[in-house]
Amino acid sequence: xxxxxxxxxxxxxxxxxxxxxxxxxxxxxxxxxxxxxxxxxxxxxxxxxxxxxxxxxxxxxxxxxxxxxxxxxxxxxxxxxxxxxxx
Numbered sequence: 001x002x003x004x005x006x007x008x009x010x011x012x013x014x015x016x017x018x019x020x021x022x023x024x025x026x027x028x029x030x031x032x033x034x035x036x037x038x039x040x041x042x043x044x045x046x047x048x049x050x051x052x053x054x055x056x057x058x059x060x061x062x063x064x065x066x067x068x069x070x071x072x073x074x075x076x077x078x079x080x081x082x083x084x085x086x087x
Contacts, residue, residue: 056075059071059075060075063075
């Protein structure tokens with residue numbers, strides 16, 4: 001004894017869940033791809049920042065051994081922070 005109403009409802013629910021599964025799978029694929037891209041960009045930015053910090057430390061060490069007023073002024077400006085953004 002089949003119940004057509006129950007069969008129809010369960011088939012509809014199965015279809016909705018199948019479509020939702022496909023949508024979530026595609027969303028996961030796209031977000032993973034974006035995350036990997038951003039991770040590579042962040043790694044490159046961090047490496048560049050580390051290189052700049054190392055250079056600044058080397059310049060500060062050099063300035064301590066061989067003081068230079070112009071270099072001291074530049075280092076003081078760099079340690080004060082970035083310049084305010086222009087509007």
